[in-house]
Amino acid sequence: MNSKLKTKNSKLSRSPVAIEREKWLRFYRQMLKIRLFEEQVNQLYLGAKMPGLAHLYIGEEAIAVGVCEALRGDDYITSTHRGHGHCLAKGAAVERMFAELLGKAPGYCRGKGGSMHIADQETGNLGANAIVAGSAGIATGAAMSAKMRGSNQIAVCFFGEGALGQGLLYEVMNMASLWKLPTLFVCENNQYNEYTHYQETTAGDLKARPEAFGIETVSIDGQDVGVVYTTALRLVGQIRQGKGPAFLICDTYRFHGHHVGDINRTYYRSKHEEEEWKSKRDPLVLLVARLKAQKLANDKALAKIEEELRREIEAGVEFALNAPYPDAAEVDQHVYA
Amino acid sequence: MKAPTQKTPQVTSAGREITFGQAINEALAEEMRRDPTVFIIGEDVAEAGTPFKVLSGLVEEFGRGRVIDSPISEAGIAGLGVGAAMTGMRPVVDIMFGDFVTLTMDQMVNQAAKIHYMSGGKLKVPMVLRTTLGATRRSAAQHSQSLHAWLSHVPGLKVVVPSTPYDAKGLLKTAIRDDNPVVFFEDKMMYQLKGPVPESEYTIPFGVADIKRAGTDITIVATSSMVQVALRAAEVLSESGISAEVIDVRSTVPLDKQTIIESANKTGRAIVVDEGYERYGVTAEIASVIAEGAFYYLDAPVKRMGAMDVPVPFSPVLEDQTVPTPELNDWCFRLARQVPSLRGGTPGADRQIDAPDVVVQAYQRYSVSGLYCIDLERRLQRKVTDNDTLGGRRWDLKLLA
Structure with missing residues (x-):
């Protein structure tokens, strides 16, 4: 949030080139933050320090960052079981994220939600959701509420291509289109519905589905943060003008397994395929190449950002590991408001 | 759940009698006048006023922006209700038949009921899902169930089952003001039942038998x-x-x-x-x-x-x-x-x-089928007779005529 404010204030004094540079470096910072966060999550799992499992967002960072950077601070998002990236991109603090993942009291949900349910009202995050497409209604309802209240907020519903199998999504797309609700549906097509390739589960043309409801649908390369940002910015702008919902399909790839414990994946996808994506379409590698090619940043500047982030992540983990668990008496608190 | 301490409010100036359906209608209208964030969404809730005519007149007063006819998408409207409730509105979702709550189950059970808890008490879901229960309307297996036990099983939901016009009105007003998801079951055979309901404002707390x-x-x-x-x-x-x-x-x-x-x-x-x-x-x-x-x-x-x-x-x-x-x-x-x-x-x-x-016969007059007869008589504009196909060997229509 603070750096966003800085960006705004600096617009008065800085040149367009400087603003452009700052924007790209912020993409880098946010994407790398997610990458390093998720790598640390994996370590916490492997070191048996994290209860349960987590679903890593590594490989898909450009989507959360590209979309959230196009939003206002008070816009809403809903997220998925693979939600750490969305939460961080919308402004969640690393230390409270880690605390939640470890089930600790200072976590975003006082340890009651865990990895799949991080919600943060302050940053407009209405919650990650462990039911596939489960938050489609919530996002569309939030958009309806924003329209009714005249707040000019929009709601972004992030989901994977697996959600295309759920009926709820089509019910709410219909209503969002009928009533011109300010909703941006963001479909992260990471190719796999858990352990099954989406082409085995999804009939027809994916793009034709939202289009059948009269919803503008754009299909893009989700590994290019510049493309994601530019497209999201355009769609968010027209949604905010009251032109109704839009649907953004981002092609991407889940670099890790379905969850941290999904190590042996050869029965559903080849190592060759994984290597192709990791070596040729890593959103961070692509971004770094662009930054350097366009002389927006040099190695030194990038290393400095990485160093800062590593310290932030390290401190966040330290904070979470040392944080207290919630008092046992909290178990039946917050059942009812 | 803590033991309730509040005393049951009593009917005081019971000067007039209205039906159960009118009591529901009044509760909604009063709360919508009081609080601009309250709105109704459901199938045929606007001009049609629902098939039970319980919402008649509301769209005329509050407009289609607050009495919203939805597609036939129970899961979808329940989901919209949850999202709207989380972000500053107080939706009243109308699910025509209680049997259809099965279509809203993920939204009610996995979303509405758990969001406050899962968020560590930060998010709230002040929504009401109104629906019906009750058999003997000759509507068969998918329009006659009473599924309130299903929702009562799930922590995070409140479940209300009023039995009189007075209670229906006071409890529905409380439901709308409650910060939790409330499932409000109305006996569809009772909509025509009349009872005393004061003109003056009142609410009835939950958890007070x-x-x-x-x-x-x-x-x-x-x-x-x-x-x-x-x-x-x-x-x-x-x-x-x-x-x-x-x-x-x-x-x-x-x-x-x-x-x-x-x-x-x-x-x-x-x-x-x-x-x-x-x-x-x-x-x-x-x-x-x-x-x-x-x-x-x-x-x-x-x-x-x-x-x-x-x-x-x-x-x-x-x-x-x-x-x-x-x-x-x-x-x-x-x-x-x-x-x-x-x-x-x-x-x-x-x-x-x-x-x-005599005991049995006297009792039959007031049975659920008896209530059905009252409804039927209203439709026929005459007393029912044993020529009317009510059926039921237990129900001697001569007693009801």
């Missing part, structure tokens, strides 16, 4: 549709000198255990009547509350009567058997025969009461 009739010999705990039936049963029993106390729980969640246990302690006998399926149902829960709380005061095992564990059949001859009414009827009759032993006389010295058929 209402002693609808005081008694000393037996406790009848009832919900929703079965409260009126229980009251008639109590009347019938009183003719045989048995004083029955009728307790209306009014909300199954929160449940006023204290009032139920105190009554069972006092009378020593209890029966629980509810129109949901008997198996794993509301009657089982309340019977266990009584067994745990009043065990040493009980003179007889707690009797429970729910709907028969079959899909609700279409044919009136079959359907009428499935509601607990005939069973309660038989039970009243049996109980009336046991008056001496009930009064502490010698067991086995039961006497034959003078005219048991």
